[in-house]
Amino acid sequence: MAGYGALSEAYEWLIRDENLSPVGAAARFEDLVAPLPPHARVLDCSCGTGQLAVGLAGHGLDVVATDASAGMIRRTAALAEEHGVRLDARQVSWEGLGDHLEASSFDLVFCIGNSLGHAEGERGRLAALASMAQLLRPGGRLVLTSRMWEVVRARGTRIDVRDRLIRRNGRDAVVIYHTQIAPDWDQEHHMEIAVTEVRPDGSLHTCAERLSFWPYRYEELVAQLQSVGLTVETSTVDADGAGYLLVARSDG
Known part of the structure; x- marks a missing residue:
């Protein structure tokens, strides 16, 4: 992994x-x-x-x-x-x-x-x-x-944005998931996750990573x-x- x-x-x-x-x-x-x-x-x-x-x-x-x-x-x-x-x-x-x-x-x-x-x-x-x-x-x-995973594949390729800011340790962030569904079950699929944090000065900092998965x-x-x-x-x-x-x- x-x-x-x-x-x-x-x-x-x-x-x-x-x-x-x-x-x-x-x-x-x-x-x-x-x-x-x-x-x-x-x-x-x-x-x-x-x-x-x-x-x-x-x-x-x-x-x-x-x-x-x-x-x-x-x-x-x-x-x-x-x-x-x-x-x-x-x-x-x-x-x-x-x-x-x-x-x-x-x-x-x-x-x-x-x-x-x-x-x-x-x-x-x-x-x-x-x-x-x-x-x-x-x-x-x-x-x-x-x-x-049957449900995930049925929903297809999609972007999901959390419907609220998430607060952790006095800090807020929004989380975005981009799920990319391959044509066949046994192929490599991808999910990109981005966490955009609102800094105290109002600026935004994004941490993102593209992950592979096999449903x-x-x-x-x-x-x-x-x-x-x-x-x-x-x-x-x-x-x-x-x-x-x-x-x-x-x-x-």
Whole structure:
């Protein structure tokens, strides 16, 4: 997975209000985290700026946070220090997980924030899922969130502008998404994201990045999970929804 270099510095404007704080980010997954024993080992894969990883560490869990973006890892480490929690933050791609982390050693692996769509096509997505699956203990769970790509493709190439200014740390910005849909499912698609901040002096500062993504159908994801030894336990998928949360268990 490549990208999120420039956007790592403006990522807070892309996060929902309820997920801005570590406490809020972790609360979403309370049902999965609460039954874990003290110091259970958890991986936040594609951790972004670290809100979930830091929130999980605040629960007393043994947290590893990985991301392919150096900027994201820097911000995750800084957030952990700010909140006085310990975690292991590493710049690691999906392909490198097995080289850096011990197999069958995690109780939970998170891959949230639509990250899996950045894996390069069917083969890249399968490799990413296999890397995450091999890290789970028998009975461990992979927690994944995804856009409903069927809906995204049906809407076609488009520009979306948030209908309000977003305030973060006393600063305002507008966010624009330009989604570019390729003719076929298995082709590389693109999404350009621009965050334009209103500076105190009234001037505008724009941070933008063009990202690649490869969409997938829900049934294809389920089949790939099964092929790497994971069984879907729960899913919030809705054919007309914007996205879903899926929990899959390692068959060991």
